[in-house]
Amino acid sequence: MPLSRRPAAPPRLACVSDAPAVEVTGLVKSYGRTTAVAGLSFRAERGEVTAVLGPNGAGKTTTIEVCEGYRRPDGGTVRVLGLDPVGDARELRPRVGVMLQTGGVPTTARAADYLKVMARFYASPLDPAMLIDRLGLAGSARTPFRRLSGGQQQRLSLAAAIIGRPELVFLDEPTAGLDPQARRATWDLVESLRESGATVILTTHYLEEAERLADRVVIVDHGTLIAQGTPAELTGASGQVRFRAEHGLDTAGLLDALPAGSAVKESPAGQYLIDLPGGADPQIVATVTAWCAEQGVLAQNLRIESRTLEDVFLELTGRELRS
């Protein structure tokens, strides 16, 4: 038997299979004179949920649509599963699920019928009836799309995005305008997807959503990257302890007992705030309560807090996310 002279593994394939789910490098995209994305770089790892977080008009949808192959970048490169979203679209289409921000479903199609048709595009799809049930659409299975509520329409679009069992799912504002119950159903589904090994990339302007769902958060504003990392990395180790007590305590002794770099202030009167750059720990809480006991003071509403993504966004941009 002749020896094969082919190399064991073609290098390109090896490189493709190791590639991150999405790698965006220096992405630029303009519409006429408006620059929607101005040099954005980030990456999303496989098997993780990545949230692209930012206010309306930050360039989230444009970025996602470039990744989906709908738009060509004006500058920079985008790789999805190691492939070019436009040039390799044929190979990517079965592997990538897409939920558009709005629309996408024929207005007269009935929910269950539409999902069944979508399922037939794929080799081993999920059971449409199971998905309908899981997303709480069983009562509307025969309702035409245009007569579904906004939340039901969103959930049907979500179902269509995942019915082909894709390895990568793009969800553009999957919970915008949903009531709390429907939002929770969507969150549960995203968590199930992650547990099953799929990669999810979603855009959102809800902080709770990013904090609750995302392994990694990419904060964008004005088409540029503000910060990226895990929610813990972004909010940092720093923490705060707050309590309420009588006005005008001398806190110099407390400050001496706390780690270097800590700060104590009373603002407004009777409300004490301790900033802890290294974060709170049980020893620090004990130190605070021991000092209060020494002073004969009852610390009321004692709270230990960490920074939120909202604080991070405010700090980095000087603006509130939802303003």
Added chain:
Amino acid sequence: MTEMTDAPGWPAPHPGAAPMPRRIAAQAGLELRTLVRNGEQLLLTLIIPVLLLVVFSSEALISTGKGSRIGFIAPGVLALAIMSTSFTSLAIGTAFERRYGVLKRLGATPLSRSGLIWAKAASVLVVEAGQVVVIVVISLLLGWHPVVSVTSVISVIAALIIGSAAFSGLAMLMAGTLRAEATLAAANLVYLVLLGVGGVVFPLTKFPAAARPVLLLLPSGALSDALRSVLRYGAGLPGKDLLVLAVWAVAAIALAARTFRWE
């Protein structure tokens, strides 16, 4: 509603596309069901042609020349039915799908854009086959005696298919460039104009001699002339009409392919 408390793990990713014929058949089926459920579309594709057939064959509303009225009207109504499906109905449906992001979304599925075009072509042909059966059966009941021969059957099928291609190309040209509301208005207007000057119910011989050659160069005139010359007068292959339709088909499809905007 049952709560799925002990739900097993979510199925792991298992991506892959179904075979092309299955994808196209699934989408064509959806398009057909959409069409059948849509009242206005049925009015255009079936009810109006059948009404015209019945009314104009029974009453001497217009002079249709020598021979039976049904022998004149039936080929014209067949041409109208083809126009209503492959032009008006296709243009309006596609324009609104574009407006609501349906085409955009399908472009991200394994169906792909070319698969969508094939699905639309298949659903148009199935609807037209149904229309032809209904119109022929009713016409025969109304006393129609078309010329039936191998040549006439081949000629009629060729005219219907090339005519459909021409009208579909024009429909996609309109749906892919104009706003949905503009397409709705324009497609209905063109339908009415072609109904008037397309040799459907008014013989082209009633128009001024100078206008006739121009009207025969329109796809509607060419299609009705081809069907009528074969089915009513037993003429051979209507080469000139088929050529006119083929030129329209090639030009319209090429232009639509260049100008079509998917969103």
